[in-house]
Amino acid sequence: MKRRTLLKFAALVTAASVMPLPAFADTHQAQDKSYMTVLGQKIAYVDEGEGRPVVFLHGNPASSYLWRNIIPHLSATHRVIAPDLIGMGDSDKPVLENTYADSAEYMFTFLDALDLKDAVLVIHDWGSGLGWHYARTRPERVSAIAFMEAMTPGFIPYESYESLGDFAEFVHNVNTPGVGEEMIMNQNILLDQFMRYGSPNGPLSDEVMAEYNRYYPTAESRKILLDWPREIPIAGEPADVYEVATANNAWLLASDLPKLMFHVDPGAILPMAQAEYLQKNLNNLETVFLGQGGHFVQEDYPDEIGKALAEWLMRF
Known part of the structure; x- marks a missing residue:
C-alpha cells in the first residue's frame, strides 16, 4: 500500500473497530512529571516504578502523554521512564539550530545521566x-527494543522526492517556505487533523486533544512541529540526518537484540508491506498485529500494547 499524505490518510480513516475491555481504565489525565536540568535546559519526564528500566520515546507532534495508558501495564514490575523531547511537552523550548542533532544531544545526555x-x-x-x-x-545500556510506526529500512532515508510516492506531496509542501508554516504552525494540521482524526475508533476527544495542544498555545510555539518533518532526509539532505538514518538501518538489519514490532493496517509509516519486509529481514524479531489502525497506535490499542510488552519482557 502506498504511503498517503497526512491529510489523505486522515480523511480515509473509518470508525469501524472493536473496542477491547481494558485491564486498566483509559485516562485523559497527564501523569506527574519529574524534571532534570540537561545542558542548561529542563527535561520533563515520567518516572514510575522500580526494576529493569523501560524507556518510552515519543515522536512528533506528541509527548510522553502518548504513553499514559500503556505505562500502568509495566510500572508495577519495571521502572518506567517517559521523557518529553526537548522543545516538546513540558520540557523547555530553546531555539534549536539543528532539530535532530540538538534533540539527540539533549536526550542522550539525559538518558546517560540516568546511568541505565x-x-x-x-x-x-x-x-x-x-x-x-x-x-x-550505547550497546552497553540497551538490551531490547519494542517499536511501532517506526523509522525502519525502506522508509528513510529517501533517494529522491519521487521515491516518496504519495507522501511526496506532503513533504514537498512542508519544505516550501511559507507553505509549511501555514500548514503546521498556523493551521496546526499535525495535531488538529492528523492526530485528532487518525484513530479508527473515531476522533480523539476534546479532553485528550486539549492536553496534546496545551504545549503549543501559539503558532510560533508550533515551530518545532514544523522543524521535525523538515528533517526527513531526502537525496542526502539534511546530511547529518541522512547519515544517522543510513547507519541506523545498517545496524538494525545486523543487530541480534531482541525486538518486538507492533503494526496495524493500513498504518502510516509502517504499512503491511513494510511489516512483512521487516519480518523477513530482522533478526530476533517478534511481531504483534493489532488490527486496523493509523499512526498513533498508542491511542488505538493501549491495552493490547501494554499486555504484549509485559508478556514479552517476562521471557528474557
Missing part, C-alpha cells in the same frame, strides 16, 4: 530514529 543498564526502549515516530541511534551507540 539492561534498558528496554519502546519507540515511535522520530523517537524511533533517536532510539535506534541511542541503542546503536
Whole structure:
C-alpha cells in the first residue's frame, strides 16, 4: 500500500473497530512529571516504578502523554521512564539550530545521566530514529527494543522526492517556505487533523486533544512541529540526518537484540508491506498485529500494547 499524505490518510480513516475491555481504565489525565536540568535546559519526564528500566520515546507532534495508558501495564514490575523531547511537552523550548542533532544531544545526555543498564526502549515516530541511534551507540545500556510506526529500512532515508510516492506531496509542501508554516504552525494540521482524526475508533476527544495542544498555545510555539518533518532526509539532505538514518538501518538489519514490532493496517509509516519486509529481514524479531489502525497506535490499542510488552519482557 502506498504511503498517503497526512491529510489523505486522515480523511480515509473509518470508525469501524472493536473496542477491547481494558485491564486498566483509559485516562485523559497527564501523569506527574519529574524534571532534570540537561545542558542548561529542563527535561520533563515520567518516572514510575522500580526494576529493569523501560524507556518510552515519543515522536512528533506528541509527548510522553502518548504513553499514559500503556505505562500502568509495566510500572508495577519495571521502572518506567517517559521523557518529553526537548522543545516538546513540558520540557523547555530553546531555539534549536539543528532539530535532530540538538534533540539527540539533549536526550542522550539525559538518558546517560540516568546511568541505565539492561534498558528496554519502546519507540515511535522520530523517537524511533533517536532510539535506534541511542541503542546503536550505547550497546552497553540497551538490551531490547519494542517499536511501532517506526523509522525502519525502506522508509528513510529517501533517494529522491519521487521515491516518496504519495507522501511526496506532503513533504514537498512542508519544505516550501511559507507553505509549511501555514500548514503546521498556523493551521496546526499535525495535531488538529492528523492526530485528532487518525484513530479508527473515531476522533480523539476534546479532553485528550486539549492536553496534546496545551504545549503549543501559539503558532510560533508550533515551530518545532514544523522543524521535525523538515528533517526527513531526502537525496542526502539534511546530511547529518541522512547519515544517522543510513547507519541506523545498517545496524538494525545486523543487530541480534531482541525486538518486538507492533503494526496495524493500513498504518502510516509502517504499512503491511513494510511489516512483512521487516519480518523477513530482522533478526530476533517478534511481531504483534493489532488490527486496523493509523499512526498513533498508542491511542488505538493501549491495552493490547501494554499486555504484549509485559508478556514479552517476562521471557528474557
